[in-house]
Amino acid sequence: MxxxxxxxxxxxxxxxxxxxxxxxxxxxxIDNRIDQVISMLPGINCGGCGYAGCKGMAEALVSQDTNTVSLCKPSKMDAKIKIAEYLNSTPGPDGKVLNVKP
CATH class of the missing domain: 1.20.5 (Single alpha-helices involved in coiled-coils or other helix-helix interfaces)
Incomplete structure (x- = not known):
């Protein structure tokens, strides 16, 4: 035993x-910008943008799979502008900023 x-x-x-x-x-x-973008998106998780919910859209924006926030149909224009300004001004872990359109 x-x-x-x-x-x-x-x-x-x-x-x-x-x-x-x-x-x-x-x-x-982990890129912290993804969580910030998720909180700025409407959170409906409708998939109307072509991605699997708001998290998929945020990951696509941060990884530059897409460079336009206008794919998110339920989001208002001021939120789209705010997301684009955030991603265009906040560098990621690699030190690069993105070129995202509202």
């Missing part, structure tokens, strides 16, 4: 070590 407990402690410790190293090696830098 003592052997089984020791084996489980060693296996658990090794797995914890492997997971800790993996979390450092496979760390992904």
């Amino acid at each position: 003592l052997n089984a407990v020791l084996v489980m402690l060693v296996v658990g410790g090794l797995m914890g070590l492997v997971l800790g190293v993996a979390s450092i090696v496979f760390h992904v830098e």
